[in-house]
Amino acid sequence: MALSKETYRALEDIVGTENISDDPALCDSYAFQWLAETVRPNRSHFMPRPVAALVPGSVEEIQAIVKTCNRYRIKVKPYSTGWYFYGAPQKDGDDTVQLDLRRLNRILEIDEGNMYAVIEPYVVATQLQAELIKVGLNCNIIGAGASTSVLASATSYSGGGPGTIWMGHNSESLLALEWVTPRGDILRTGSLGSGAGWFCGEGPGPSLRGICRGARGARGGMGVYTKCAIKLTHWPGPAQFDIEGTVPAYRTPIPDNFRVYSLAFPSLAAFAKAYYRIYDNDLGYIFHSQFNMLGGDLGPAFWIMYNDPTKTLNDIEEIAQKPEVKKLTEEMRRAFQIILAGRSLRDIEFQDKVLDQILAETGGWKVGRMTEPDLAEFTYLYLSRLGHKHLNMVYAGGYSGTWNQPGTPDYTIQYRPLAEAQLRAEQQSGLLVQAGGDSMMGPGSTLGGGGNASFEQFVSYDPADKESVNAMKQCMRNSMKVATEHGFPAGHVVPYVQIGMTDEQLHQQFAKANQPLVYHLQRKIKELLDPNDIGDRMYSWLPDSKDSQPG
């Protein structure tokens, strides 16, 4: 499909010649997305190609683009940093223009007193954090890491990460918002809507947080979010991370008022009990089960290898076979990482004592090797900044999360053994990375203050190997099957798999949901806000039986 000359010219008039292109290779670079090969015909790495890519420079331009697309019935797919197949056009046959929001890249305001920042879509988490820590503030960096857009995680998709227990989920931290709706209206939510500033998402002014993002977010399917305010929290650490070590093994000294631990437990029951006790005692600036994402069998060997810049993956097997690493591997089978931050030395000493008491009550322990300066300083930097998060791709370039059903800690530990057994069995084929069945990763809490956790099973595969891709697809399906057979929701892969479905298949799934009424309600919202259907199906809705299209 291609844009008509008239449509192209209309869009070009808005953004200027240099900010629009319909070149096939250029547009293909937008279609190329991680995980596409798991859902696309012939395991293609390309999602549907946009008919043009645009790089707008202002909210006014975006509004004009959206109005033009309404006029010509062209779909609009915005993205900020653009990582994930959700960010690409979704359906073959749809004429979709891709809006690359990289020119909207400003930190507009940091209000220290009221503890919020106003940002545009292409401000990534680390940029914001680098400015915030200079003034003693911090922001939650989501699990996908330093390279992600803060606005996107707050408005459009998932917003949890290692710091969520202290700083809140980014959906919780979303304050006022500027939104170009699919109709082309500019809507200002919360306090911004009444001209009172950015400080509140709910009012005085329209509170539309539920419609804008809900739980999962519209993932670019419901207009364009152009600015938002995000709630900040205090940072009792240094104004800048002084980086030591040789790339990639960067690390930074741990301040006296911080503690960095990997904690291990004799059983999942003890592991879960420790979660509750940490919640009860308001512990944890950072709290995450992170390092086993590279596999229960191989994770510790990997981290030791990674911290020696002279080593490569060629060395991992030899490292894994060392007696001390074998011992460490067994020791860390049930482990998570925690960073304590004290407002004073007395505070941190108190927190340390409380943690020791929790360990005494649960039978847990601090993993000795991980408290040695090299790995502790690495852990501190890694989890504070999440600048190495794409190590989840390190083995072969492909990974997918599976399982990841959120709930209370004692709920999550019920599915962990199932997930572990399933993955270990899948790995026997040799078509997936054999890193061990327990690659369960997840934030200590997905809500500020604790109370809700989840564990995502990381499965690694080679996207350049079609048989490995097939094995990954099978593993995704099996994870849903095993989960549902044991009474758990199908989990994290459901929205992944849905990308590859036809509209009919998708609607059948929605119709079977526990509360299909929600999807009908969302259709009503879509009819109101997107009468010409220029957003894609990332905003989920069910057609009326009498009328399969909104509007």
Added chain:
Amino acid sequence: MALEDYRADMLRCTRCSYCKWVPFDQMKSGKFAKGCPSVEYNRFQPYSAGGRLAAALSLLEGRSSYTERFVDIAYNCLLCGSCDVSCKVCRYNIEPLRAMQELRFKLVEDGQLLHQHKAVIDGLRKEHNMLMKPGAGRGKWAEGLKVKELTKEKAEVAFHAGCRMSYDGRLQGIARIAVSLLQKAGVDFGIMGENEFCCGGRAFHMGYRTEFTKCAEYNIGAWTKAGVKTVVTSCSDGYHTFKRLYPEVGSNFEILHMVEFVDRLIKKGAIKFTRTVPMRVTYHDPCHLGRQGEPYAPWNGKEKKIRGQIVVYEPRKPRYNGAWGVYQPPREVLKAIPGLELIEMERIKEYAWCCGSGGGVKDAYPGFSAWTARERIEEAKSTGAEAIVSACPWCESNFSDAVKGNAMEMKVYDVMELVQQAL
């Protein structure tokens, strides 16, 4: 190698965008957070390493073909290697920089050329330099210096001035300083003078593999004939070419940059500073001396898998990720100069912002080249430094042009010029 050999790299890219930024751990501000000049200037996704790999995959899969835009995507990049460093913070089995270089080779082989590059390459073929100057004038920079000519005499050390220093009147003095330092240290060395050829590195980066190989074969032959064992240069482009590219053509000379050489002399006590240079300066790491200046390690192997699907190499593949570039010697030299204060910019060493002169961009995309230099000068200014110092004539030339063209207040020096002032 051929572009097809990098298909797996393309498929294994996860489009994470690390290639666009400095390594995140090293990010010190929102302003100086970007690593890739190409995507910053050209905006669209395919002007990043990840995007370029996707565009190349599109070409290989027959989804797209050569267009004016595609050619622009391939050439409108400095090949500075910032992407390569940031990518490899998390990856051991992707070579973005090599894949982008291979894309250029393919374009040249397929006749997809830029006329600006073609003119320069024609000059190289005829006059053996990249500045479209007559070959006959190449040795003029050394007039009056009492230095051996290696076509007539033998010496264990060759000083290679390079195209830029040989012809650029603003920079010839740096080559003369280098010669005087080598003389003062009592080194038995010579130059090729009129018979010096371009190193070929810039032709390589433009995608002209054959022309590069011809330059390499000529220089290797000339040095061998003159009994040379060590090649010293003040040009970082030349340094990278001799050190990293020539071994593939059969070279096994010791390669030293002048900053390494002078650093050794200072440490041995062979150079003693007598004058103070009261100046606040900041140092710019040239890409080809820094992240791309790592030692060469031969490798001829293949991919294999362990633990089912972990991608490794048999035998072990050398890892070029900027860890072992030449970062300390220039800093040690500057710190040894009495009165001189060295202040660091935010983006340094393996994650330094490029000067804007490489990859054939200066020739084909002067606006992009000037913008990149201007960004760096702004970063230098933000430190409070009064001068930006580098160790590459191409960097200095581009910085000087940016300062002059934009009426900016910033002095531009080569490390050797400050050394000379302190002697």
